[in-house]
Amino acid sequence: MIDLNILRHQPEIIRKSLKDRGVTFDLDALIKLDEERRVYINKIENLRHQQKQEKDQVAAKAIKEEIKKAEVKEKELRDNFQQLIVKVPNIPYSNVPVHQNEEGNTEIKKMGEIPEGDFKEYLEIVKDDIDTERGAKTSGSRFYYLKNQVALLELKLISFVVNFLSDVKNIEKVIKSKKLNLLAKPFIPVVPPIMLKAEIMKGMGYLDQAPDETYHLEKDDLYLIGTAEQALVAMHANEIFNEKDLPLRYVGLPCSAFRREAGSYGKDVKGIFRVHQFEKVEMVSFATPEQSEAEQQLMVGLEEEILKILKLPARLLQICTGDLSWPSAKSFDWECYIPSQKKYCETHSCSNCTDFQARRLNIRYKNKEGKNIFLHTLNGTGLAMPRAIIAIIENYQKKDGGFDWPKVLK
Numbered sequence: 001m002i003d004l005n006i007l008r009h010q011p012e013i014i015r016k017s018l019k020d021r022g023v024t025f026d027l028d029a030l031i032k033l034d035e036e037r038r039v040y041i042n043k044i045e046n047l048r049h050q051q052k053q054e055k056d057q058v059a060a061k062a063i064k065e066e067i068k069k070a071e072v073k074e075k076e077l078r079d080n081f082q083q084l085i086v087k088v089p090n091i092p093y094s095n096v097p098v099h100q101n102e103e104g105n106t107e108i109k110k111m112g113e114i115p116e117g118d119f120k121e122y123l124e125i126v127k128d129d130i131d132t133e134r135g136a137k138t139s140g141s142r143f144y145y146l147k148n149q150v151a152l153l154e155l156k157l158i159s160f161v162v163n164f165l166s167d168v169k170n171i172e173k174v175i176k177s178k179k180l181n182l183l184a185k186p187f188i189p190v191v192p193p194i195m196l197k198a199e200i201m202k203g204m205g206y207l208d209q210a211p212d213e214t215y216h217l218e219k220d221d222l223y224l225i226g227t228a229e230q231a232l233v234a235m236h237a238n239e240i241f242n243e244k245d246l247p248l249r250y251v252g253l254p255c256s257a258f259r260r261e262a263g264s265y266g267k268d269v270k271g272i273f274r275v276h277q278f279e280k281v282e283m284v285s286f287a288t289p290e291q292s293e294a295e296q297q298l299m300v301g302l303e304e305e306i307l308k309i310l311k312l313p314a315r316l317l318q319i320c321t322g323d324l325s326w327p328s329a330k331s332f333d334w335e336c337y338i339p340s341q342k343k344y345c346e347t348h349s350c351s352n353c354t355d356f357q358a359r360r361l362n363i364r365y366k367n368k369e370g371k372n373i374f375l376h377t378l379n380g381t382g383l384a385m386p387r388a389i390i391a392i393i394e395n396y397q398k399k400d401g402g403f404d405w406p407k408v409l410k
Contacts, residue, residue: 002088002091002356005357008031008034011027021324029084030081030084038145040073040074045068047063047067051064051067058098066272083132086205088393090329090353090356091329092321092330093330096318098321099323102320102322102323104318104321106317106318106320107317108110108332109317109318110313110316111304111308112307112308112312114313119339119397120394121340121394122271122389124269125394126403129149129150131146132271136215140276143277153392153409154386155407157389157409158281161330161382161407164280164382165187168186170302174298175298177301181294182225186249187251189251190228190231190250193225194258195217195219195220195222195224196202196225196231196234201223203237203357206354207266209326213226213260226278228252228282228380229252229282232252240362240365241363241365241366242370243288243365243367245365246365247291249285249286250285251282251283251382252284255280255292256278257278258277259331271390273387273390278385279385281381281382283378283381285299286363286365287376287377288365288375289354299350300334300350306382309347310392311407312392312395315334315335315337317335318331318332319332319349324351325349325351327357328353329351329354330351330352331350333344334347337395339397340394345391347388348384349381350380351378353376354376355376355377357377
């Protein structure tokens, strides 16, 4: 949720954010609701003061009735205000490229050599070890079975990334190379729940952007997570940290993620590039506002190190305003090169959500002066299957058939 101080005193910042993101929203209606609500709050306070001062019982009773009516109206305005304000996305950083769609994403760097020649598609290389036909038979389209060497490859990849992120030496290396003013603390491994309560999932800020993307179990009013970030951030809802404990870093493992892919029918239907269920190792960090930009650089650097160790050709993009997720103020994507398609495809993302999620979930920290302040939340992909599997199979394919494994996994 956006800062109410910005709404009340600098609404032009929000207006520009909405325009840059390409979001249509009646900001004036929200401002009006907020003003009307505050009028009633003041009215209730004044009436309560009068009630305390009033000595005549009949007059006091009349004031009490007036207070009740004002409280009903204030609650109505408050509910309407809450329904509207959650539809305002986070405000992008000033250095985020402004564009209405993904065509405005900016390439930052490339690494690794792009293989030359003709290459087989991953499904042709592994044949029955990725079984989408039986996945469709048992569960429907965009489901699959992994078998034999591909199933083992997934387990090895998960183990490698979790061990990498929980080793403080790797954190120290990236902090030193990027000259970041951060503590070298490892990511704490966590196995999170894969279902969340409705109010918790709403607090993460994704349902307002794409409600049809999330699986909802109506009988239990629980949501299946689309990424471990949602469960890991929500773990500290309504809590207050000490500043000395930040940054606090988690790595979610191995966590099944579920997405309806409601807006992508007809896209990547074949194979396992776009699926409803997949395994994902996810980084999450809680940081102070002063730490968060450096923390994002650390996460992006760790993603780069993972890709370098796996020796996968990739490129880094900064995401433009129109392609940002609702909670994100700044995002970067790593895309790995897929030889059969002769193009780069997204495998990693990293987002700084500033205090947007923390405000919704009431997560704060006590600073050195003893004041409680909303902290910043960040998330980044450690490794997401099955796209990482696709990239490895195709980039490591052998001329005589089959594929090799990255050295680190052997």
